[in-house]
Amino acid sequence: MAVLSPAILPKLTVHLEERRPGLGSVDYVVFLQETSKLKDIPFMLEHLEKQEDYKLAADYVREVGEKEGIATWFIQLPKLIRS
Numbered sequence: 001m002a003v004l005s006p007a008i009l010p011k012l013t014v015h016l017e018e019r020r021p022g023l024g025s026v027d028y029v030v031f032l033q034e035t036s037k038l039k040d041i042p043f044m045l046e047h048l049e050k051q052e053d054y055k056l057a058a059d060y061v062r063e064v065g066e067k068e069g070i071a072t073w074f075i076q077l078p079k080l081i082r083s
Helices: 028-035 051-068
Strands: none
Touching: 028 051
16 A cells, blocks of 8 residues: 555645655554454555655554554664654
């Protein structure tokens, strides 16, 4: 499952602008609660500009999961940017 955090912009054509988790309009509490009910669903962070953005995105999702008691052990980062 690709994780996007879109920003909804006031334009005539539907345009989803991807944002790092925590900076868009996705409610990650609800997202993690609902996806945690599913089995074997891949969770990917993608389309971010910098490696540091991936770390910030993963940290945000882990923080939300921790506060809500939802396991986020499955969020893995490449060794170069692992926290």
